[in-house]
Amino acid sequence: MLAYIARRLIMSALILLGVSFITFALLYLFPADPVRQIAGRSATPETVANIREQLGLDQPFIVQYTRYLGNLLQGDLGRSYLQKTEVGTLIASRLPASLLLMAGAIVCELILGLTMGVVAALRRGTATDNTLMIVSFVGVSAPQFVVGLLMLYVFAVQLGWFPIGGYGTFAHLVLPAMTLGIMGSGWYSRMMRSSMIDVLRQDFIRTARAKGLGRARIMFRHALPNAILPIIAMIGIDVGIFMGGIVVVESVFGWPGIGQLAWQAIQRVDIPIIMGVTLVSACAIVIGNLVADIASLLTDPRIKVR
Amino acid sequence: MKNLLTTTALITALTLPQLAMADGHSGLDPDAQYGGNITITYKDDVATLDPAIGYDWQNWSMIKSLYDGLMDYTPGTTDLRPGLAESYEISEDGMTFTFKLREGVLFHNGREMTAEDVKYSLDRVTNPVTQSPGAGFFGSIAGYDAVSAGEAEGLSGVTVVDPYTVEISLSRPDATFLHVMGLNFASVVAKEAVDEAGADFGKTAMGTGAFKLGDWTIGQRLVFEKNADYWREGLPYLDSVTFEVGQEPIVALLRLQNGEVDVPGDGIPPAKFMEVMGDPDQAARVIEGGQLHTGYITLNVNIPPFDNVDVRRAVNMAINKERITQVINGRAVPATQPLPPSMPGYTEDYAGYAYDVDAAKALLADAGFANGFETELFVMNTDPNPRIAQAIQQDLSQIGITASIQSLAQASVIAAGGEADQAPMIWSGGMAWIADFPDASNFYGPILGCDGAVQGGWNWSWYCNADIDAMAIEADSMTDPDMVDARLQMWSDIYMAVMEDAPWVPVFNEQRYTMKSERMGGADALYVDPVSIPVNYDYVFVTDVQ
Numbered sequence: 065m066l067a068y069i070a071r072r073l074i075m076s077a078l079i080l081l082g083v084s085f086i087t088f089a090l091l092y093l094f095p096a097d098p099v100r101q102i103a104g105r106s107a108t109p110e111t112v113a114n115i116r117e118q119l120g121l122d123q124p125f126i127v128q129y130t131r132y133l134g135n136l137l138q139g140d141l142g143r144s145y146l147q148k149t150e151v152g153t154l155i156a157s158r159l160p161a162s163l164l165l166m167a168g169a170i171v172c173e174l175i176l177g178l179t180m181g182v183v184a185a186l187r188r189g190t191a192t193d194n195t196l197m198i199v200s201f202v203g204v205s206a207p208q209f210v211v212g213l214l215m216l217y218v219f220a221v222q223l224g225w226f227p228i229g230g231y232g233t234f235a236h237l238v239l240p241a242m243t244l245g246i247m248g249s250g251w252y253s254r255m256m257r258s259s260m261i262d263v264l265r266q267d268f269i270r271t272a273r274a275k276g277l278g279r280a281r282i283m284f285r286h287a288l289p290n291a292i293l294p295i296i297a298m299i300g301i302d303v304g305i306f307m308g309g310i311v312v313v314e315s316v317f318g319w320p321g322i323g324q325l326a327w328q329a330i331q332r333v334d335i336p337i338i339m340g341v342t343l344v345s346a347c348a349i350v351i352g353n354l355v356a357d358i359a360s361l362l363t364d365p366r367i368k369v370r
Numbered sequence: 371m372k373n374l375l376t377t378t379a380l381i382t383a384l385t386l387p388q389l390a391m392a393d394g395h396s397g398l399d400p401d402a403q404y405g406g407n408i409t410i411t412y413k414d415d416v417a418t419l420d421p422a423i424g425y426d427w428q429n430w431s432m433i434k435s436l437y438d439g440l441m442d443y444t445p446g447t448t449d450l451r452p453g454l455a456e457s458y459e460i461s462e463d464g465m466t467f468t469f470k471l472r473e474g475v476l477f478h479n480g481r482e483m484t485a486e487d488v489k490y491s492l493d494r495v496t497n498p499v500t501q502s503p504g505a506g507f508f509g510s511i512a513g514y515d516a517v518s519a520g521e522a523e524g525l526s527g528v529t530v531v532d533p534y535t536v537e538i539s540l541s542r543p544d545a546t547f548l549h550v551m552g553l554n555f556a557s558v559v560a561k562e563a564v565d566e567a568g569a570d571f572g573k574t575a576m577g578t579g580a581f582k583l584g585d586w587t588i589g590q591r592l593v594f595e596k597n598a599d600y601w602r603e604g605l606p607y608l609d610s611v612t613f614e615v616g617q618e619p620i621v622a623l624l625r626l627q628n629g630e631v632d633v634p635g636d637g638i639p640p641a642k643f644m645e646v647m648g649d650p651d652q653a654a655r656v657i658e659g660g661q662l663h664t665g666y667i668t669l670n671v672n673i674p675p676f677d678n679v680d681v682r683r684a685v686n687m688a689i690n691k692e693r694i695t696q697v698i699n700g701r702a703v704p705a706t707q708p709l710p711p712s713m714p715g716y717t718e719d720y721a722g723y724a725y726d727v728d729a730a731k732a733l734l735a736d737a738g739f740a741n742g743f744e745t746e747l748f749v750m751n752t753d754p755n756p757r758i759a760q761a762i763q764q765d766l767s768q769i770g771i772t773a774s775i776q777s778l779a780q781a782s783v784i785a786a787g788g789e790a791d792q793a794p795m796i797w798s799g800g801m802a803w804i805a806d807f808p809d810a811s812n813f814y815g816p817i818l819g820c821d822g823a824v825q826g827g828w829n830w831s832w833y834c835n836a837d838i839d840a841m842a843i844e845a846d847s848m849t850d851p852d853m854v855d856a857r858l859q860m861w862s863d864i865y866m867a868v869m870e871d872a873p874w875v876p877v878f879n880e881q882r883y884t885m886k887s888e889r890m891g892g893a894d895a896l897y898v899d900p901v902s903i904p905v906n907y908d909y910v911f912v913t914d915v916q
Binding site for chain 1: 518815
């Protein structure tokens with residue numbers, strides 16, 4: 065087990081190294097000059113050259129990359145080109161908000177998705193099943209920007225139940241977490257439904273039923289725990305999907321997380337921030353996957369580590 | 371107009387210093403109430419509050435309220451007035467400016483601002499280590515080149531005569547110099563605060579402005595608190611201004627309608643514009659004004675067939691500007707020339723190239739392109755620019771020109787424009803020129819002059835006419851206040867000569883629409899202040915103070 069985790073950690077480090085290299089290379093090749101963004105419209109060529117030299121952007125690619133990597137290993141993500149603030153500080157000040165939003169979204173999608181999936185599986189083939197599956201389909205397909213605005217309009221503006229965007233209290237969290245969670249809940253309900261149907265067909269369920277166990281006991285003691293196993297691994301993968309979703313959702317709701325930071329940095333070609341957020345997101349995804357694998361290892365005795 | 375007032379200010383300053391002092395009181399509104407807080411929203415984070423660095427329209431007005439420079443503008447106008455300088459004197463040859471500072475002006479930390487601080491601030495902004503995007507504006511100060519090259523620590527042309535007198539000598543005559551001293555880049559900062567904060571100075575603020583920086587939660591909000599010791603007596607009216615960032619414009623509008631926001635800093639979202647203006651109640655709270663902006667199409671004179679002036683003129687005639695303004699719901703007025711109408715030096719009686727498809731076709735045929743040609747139109751990929759590009763594309767097809775649209779990220783369009791041979795045509799939307807200061811010269815140098823027609827420059831038509839460049843230099847050498855009108859006439863001639871060569875198609879001048887909450891007071895002009903966008907925080911007030 066420990067050897068397995070160690071092996072996975074080394075793999076993860078290699079993945080992150082790869083991500084850093086590819087992102088750095090893409091940003092290097094991107095046809096836009098960050099120096100000109102910094103120097104502004106009225107800068108003389110000398111000023112531009114001077115700034116380029118100060119930032120080390122006149123160096124060849126490989127020198128720039130090794131320098132970045134060297135600083136990174138010392139925990140230094142560099143300074144934002146335009147804000148001049150340390151990227152580490154910017155990310156650290158925003159990461160808690162993003163993590164909170166993700167946690168909220170996971171809770172939301174699990175409650176919604178699993179309930180819908182279980183109900184649909186138990187009512188398989190009925191109108192309830194069909195309706196739920198259509199709802200989940202809409203949930204998966206609906207653009208988050210639109211869902212977010214609709215939620216804001218209905219629940220915040222019209223009904224006044226929640227604040228119109230912002231950050232701070234639990235009430236602020238509900239709508240963005242729901243928006244982010246709805247898409248995931250669509251996936252979960254479908255996964256849960258088929259997983260549940262699979263389990264319900266198993267011999268041990270028939271045995272349980274033949275023993276005369278109550279319906280509720282069969283459901284919660286025997287069927288659910290087995291059906292839910294494959295779902296757990298999904299949560300880790302979710303983290304990756306969320307990293308994309310938070311860019312949109314954080315913008316709509318004015319949620320001060322790293323998605324917003326990334327979006328603004330991309331528009332302004334603020335390379336140190338883009339690199340920093342990409343690496344942090346990649347870390348989150350890698351850790352998410354690792355945790356998911358270890359979790360299914362611990363919960364499912366059928367999986368053996370080789 | 372502005373220059374006349376500059377002259378008046380000059381005379382006043384020289385002869386009756388106490389009147390110049392009184393200038394600090396003249397802007398007070400008898401109806402104003404003191405106290406209260408307003409909330410302004412923005413989508414993007416505030417990048418920096420360092421006056422040497424801040425160069426976007428969001429932090430421009432914020433920095434204006436935190437800092438002061440030697441010169442300033444009368445609120446709601448483009449008229450220069452003395453700021454931290456109580457008066458100033460210009461030498462006979464226009465090469466030396468002597469500024470007399472106001473006494474007793476305090477930084478937010480309580481220390482008195484002196485001539486040393488002025489010198490320090492100018493040395494700092496021009497020092498290449500500061501990486502100021504505005505350093506180039508100070509190029510006319512003697513010793514700039516040495517500082518810029520890293521050979522000198524300070525500007526030799528800036529001398530501290532006594533604690534309240536600064537003398538600035540120039541290396542060449544510069545008629546725009548007082549405007550330069552009114553730029554945020556020329557703001558006076560406290561050295562000890564810069565030293566203390568180091569590279570993080572942009573996240574703090576230490577000036578002499580009407581407000582001081584209170585709490586700043588990165589990614590969420592900034593609070594400006596009233597500077598009770600502000601040197602302009604009776605200002606500001608508000609106790610505080612809260613800026614909330616990270617708010618989509620459409621959400622900001624919803625919150626405004628709900629009474630939670632006073633001014634949405636990013637304006638009314640285009641998709642909601644008709645709805646807002648169609649509702650008399652809301653439309654009454656929208657203030658419209660001009661801005662120093664021109665949207666244009668650049669025609670790269672290096673790339674055939676745009677090297678042919680007749681082709682460029684034909685394109686000018688082919689574009690239906692009226693229809694393009696409709697694409698953006700009429701939030702603009704069609705343009706005839708590079709200068710916007712509210713800019714001194716604008717040529718009133720010039721009609722521009724009239725929209726005339728037949729004449730355009732004939733001209734194109736004369737130039738040898740009876741069957742048209744194929745070309746590319748570069749455009750920034752955010753709404754409404756691709757839609758505008760389609761309208762342009764359609765107009766061009768009327769005279770046989772097939773333009774394919776290259777819709778790219780802003781930075782990529784800017785990069786393509788800065789290469790001599792990449793972008794035959796660029797629609798400037800989203801990157802268009804907005805004046806740094808209200809002077810006619812500001813629309814020439816970097817975007818139409820030879821200096822800008824270099825790799826990485828902003829002159830995307832790569833137009834370089836040595837004769838016109840010489841005229842521009844001559845015009846900016848006219849520093850004598852008596853020559854103000856002659857200078858403006860010269861600038862008018864310059865832009866007319868540019869239109870003759872037709873390197874641009876001036877398309878429209880965007881109008882500004884600032885929406886405010888019901889409780890906000892102050893003259894309408896403050897909400898369309900040409901210098902402080904969206905509003906001049908020092909002069910607005912709220913009417914519901916308890």
